[in-house]
Amino acid sequence: MPVTSVESDAEALTMTLVADFPVGTERLWAVFTDPRQLERFWGPPGWPATFDAFDFRVGGRATYSMTSPRGERAGGAWEFTAIDEPRGFEVIDAFADESGDPIEGMPSMRMVFSFDATPEGSRLMNVTHFTSAEALEQVVAMGMVEGMTLATNQLDAVLAGLREFAQGKGTQLEILDDQHVRITRLIEGPRELVWRAHTDPELMRRWMLGPDGWRMSVSEVDVSVGGTYRIAWEPEEGTEGEPFGFDGETLLLDEPRRIVQTEHMTGTDYPSTTNDLSFYEEDGATLVTLLIEYPDAATRDAVLATGMVEGMEQSFERMERVVIG
Structure with a gap:
C-alpha cells in the first residue's frame, strides 16, 4: 500500500x-x-467524490461532495492559498x-500538499x-485517519492507468476491514455496454452464470431507486447442485457510473449485504469495482469461502466472450 504513515501531533496541532x-x-x-x-x-471506498x-x-475555490452507498452526503470546500507547480499547493x-x-x-x-x-x-x-487541539480531536474521532489512508491507497490504479494496473490480472479481491x-x-x-450487461435481464442471463452447467432461471430486475430485484440459478441436467437465488433493493443509482443494492439470499434468514457497484472507463476499457459491506467478519469469511470470486471470474470471462465480443 502507498501510505507509509499517518501521524497526529497534539502539540504541533498537525496530522x-x-x-x-x-x-x-x-x-x-x-x-x-x-x-x-x-x-x-x-x-474512501464507498464514499466517492464528485467535484462540482x-x-x-x-484565491480560487473547489467544492466537492462524497456520497455514501445509502445516499448520505458529506461536502467539502477548498480555498487555494498557495501554488508552487509542480512541488505542491496549499488549501483551506x-x-x-x-x-x-x-x-x-x-x-x-490548512492543508499542505507536497510532492x-x-x-x-x-x-x-x-x-x-x-x-x-479540540479541532484535531474532533476530526480524528470522525475517522479522518482511516478515511485518508483508505482514500490515498486508491491512488495506484489512477497513477498507473487501467490497463497497466489491471489488465491480465483477472478478478482481484482486497479485504479492506472486517466488514x-x-x-x-x-x-x-x-x-455503457458493461453497465447494460449488469442491469438488463436478458443480457444477465447470457453471462452471469458462474461455472459452466448452470443457468439463470429468474431475472426480475427493477434498477430504479427503491425498485426490487430477484435473480436465481439452477443446475442444468447432469450438473450437481441445489437451486439458489438472491433478492434485494436498489438504494442509489447514478447511471452508468454507480448502482448500490442490498443482496439477500432468497428463502434464508441470512443477513443482507450492501453491494456498491461502480464503472469507470478509460481508453475503451472499463474497470468494474464491487465494494461489499458485510454485517461482520464471520459472514464475510463464510461468503468468500464459497468460491464467490472464482465464480465471478468465470462469469466475467463469459461476458467478454458473449456480450462484449
Missing part, C-alpha cells in the same frame, strides 16, 4: 500523511490538480453544505494544520 509512489512528481501533481482524476480517489467546481488559482479545507458554504461549528484546516522526488519515484506529504471487501475486474469494452 501528517506520507505515501510513496513509483512515478515522477509531475504525474503526482497532475493527479491532484485534475478534478476528474481526483474524483477517482478523493473519498475546481478553480485552480490562488472546510466541511461544506450543499451550496459549498462552510458549515458553522465544524473546523476549517518530492525519491530514488523510486515520488513522495506525497500531506500536512493538515488545525487551529486547536468490507473490494473486488475489481477490467473489462475490455465500453462502460
